Amino acid sequence: MTIRSRPAPEALEFFAGGGLAGLGLSGFDVTFANDIDAMKAAAWRANHLGRLHEGDVWDLTAADVPGRPTLAWASSPCQDVSLAGARAGLGARRSGAFWGFWRLMQALDAEGRAPPIVVIENVVGLLTSGGGEDFATVCRAMAEAGYRVGALEMDAALWLPQSRPRLFIVAMRGVTGATAVGPVDPFHCARIRAAQSQLDEATRAAWAWWSLAAPARRNVHLADLLDADDAVGWFSAEQTRDLVALASPLHRQRLEAAAASGERRVAAAYRRVRVEAGRKVQRLELRFDGLAGCLRTPAGGSSRQYVIVAENGRVWARRLTAREAARLMGLSEDYRLPASESAGLKLMGDAVAVPVVRALSEGLLLPASLGERVAA
Numbered sequence: 195m196t197i198r199s200r201p202a203p204e205a206l207e208f209f210a211g212g213g214l215a216g217l218g219l220s221g222f223d224v225t226f227a228n229d230i231d232a233m234k235a236a237a238w239r240a241n242h243l244g245r246l247h248e249g250d251v252w253d254l255t256a257a258d259v260p261g262r263p264t265l266a267w268a269s270s271p272c273q274d275v276s277l278a279g280a281r282a283g284l285g286a287r288r289s290g291a292f293w294g295f296w297r298l299m300q301a302l303d304a305e306g307r308a309p310p311i312v313v314i315e316n317v318v319g320l321l322t323s324g325g326g327e328d329f330a331t332v333c334r335a336m337a338e339a340g341y342r343v344g345a346l347e348m349d350a351a352l353w354l355p356q357s358r359p360r361l362f363i364v365a366m367r368g369v370t371g372a373t374a375v376g377p378v379d380p381f382h383c384a385r386i387r388a389a390q391s392q393l394d395e396a397t398r399a400a401w402a403w404w405s406l407a408a409p410a411r412r413n414v415h416l417a418d419l420l421d422a423d424d425a426v427g428w429f430s431a432e433q434t435r436d437l438v439a440l441a442s443p444l445h446r447q448r449l450e451a452a453a454a455s456g457e458r459r460v461a462a463a464y465r466r467v468r469v470e471a472g473r474k475v476q477r478l479e480l481r482f483d484g485l486a487g488c489l490r491t492p493a494g495g496s497s498r499q500y501v502i503v504a505e506n507g508r509v510w511a512r513r514l515t516a517r518e519a520a521r522l523m524g525l526s527e528d529y530r531l532p533a534s535e536s537a538g539l540k541l542m543g544d545a546v547a548v549p550v551v552r553a554l555s556e557g558l559l560l561p562a563s564l565g566e567r568v569a570a
């Protein structure tokens with residue numbers, strides 16, 4: 195008797211970066227990936243065996259895409275829709291790359307090869323950029339192409355010690371995942387409900403409240419993922435003093451209380467510009483809740499995250515390393531980072547957290563692709 199296993203469904207990874215989406219898509223076989231950036235492409239190739247096309251998504255044609263893909267994943271650039279950015283919207287040049295991706299999906303559709311599942315990952319700012327019109331336009335495009343469409347806001351902090359809320363728009367056609375009759379916490383938060391209620395009638399008719407179970411309580415904290423104290427470089431006492439001097443009185447008080455607690459307490463911290471009494475001031479903002487702040491692309495020293503340790507009345511400080519950032523994205527130690535520390539931090543700051551993609555894949559996408567239904 196011959197026993198044949200069913201081949202894994204094929205997935206395409208657009209805006210692939212270091213390929214973290216592909217690593218999380220358990221059960222899928224990534225047959226094609228695309229990214230325009232040489233450093234990202236090198237990182238992808240160092241960690242994957244598949245085929246990556248390096249270039250602009252606008253230059254791709256259906257002929258470049260192999261096989262009959264079941265799923266297309268697009269982590270399109272978020273700068274223009276980020277709450278932190280200028281919010282020029284999806285019409286803007288960088289975030290506009292989404293439309294290069296969508297044009298390719300339409301070309302595959304014309305050949306009868308459109309993926310039945312499409313996932314768009316972006317910052318949650320996409321829900322409100324352009325007065326909500328960017329989100330509505332993406333959902334409308336999918337609904338008009340015959341997909342059922344829904345969105346989930348998933349924070350990596352449910353799986354990893356990093357605060358990283360991200361938006362996942364999931365569209366399905368010809369297959370279906372489990373749905374609930376209405377919004378369900380924690381993934382259909384108030385922001386998603388508000389954005390959904392603003393959609394036009396036809397798009398709302400195509401809407402699905404995708405059902406996904408919340409994970410078990412996380413028991414990993416920032417301190418658990420840090421390098422050993424003697425394996426990393428620490429700031430001098432003078433540098434530490436200058437850094438800590440940037441903390442507001444409230445944050446300084448927290449730090450002093452931690453140092454006096456008799457325990458070892460670890461904080462993550464960022465420098466941020468705040469307006470106080472009409473003046474812009476640099477502030478060091480610390481968090482002692484066991485989470486790192488959202489990893490960002492370092493565009494200058496101020497966007498690098500610090501690790502601050504308080505113990506026995508003393509305070510030490512240093513920068514978070516790229517390897518620690520990789521752990522905060524759910525990567526294992528064998529993930530190959532670029533040689534340069536700043537390239538590694540950029541790669542991780544742009545990426546999607548692997549366990550979040552895995553949860554989405556195992557709980558919704560893979561069962562849908564295999565024609566199974568998961569209980570709502």
Ligand SMILES: C[S@@+](CC[C@H](N)C(=O)[O-])C[C@H]1O[C@@H](n2cnc3c(N)ncnc32)[C@H](O)[C@@H]1O
Pocket residue numbers: 209210211212213214215228229230231234249250251252269270271272288291294541544545546
């Ligand atoms: C938010 S990052 C996605 C990172 C990826 N999900 C990961 O986990 O590493 C967006 C990516 O889109 C790429 N990109 C930007 N514009 C592009 C374009 N026009 N064509 C192809 N890739 C583009 C960037 O180089 C960047 O790696």
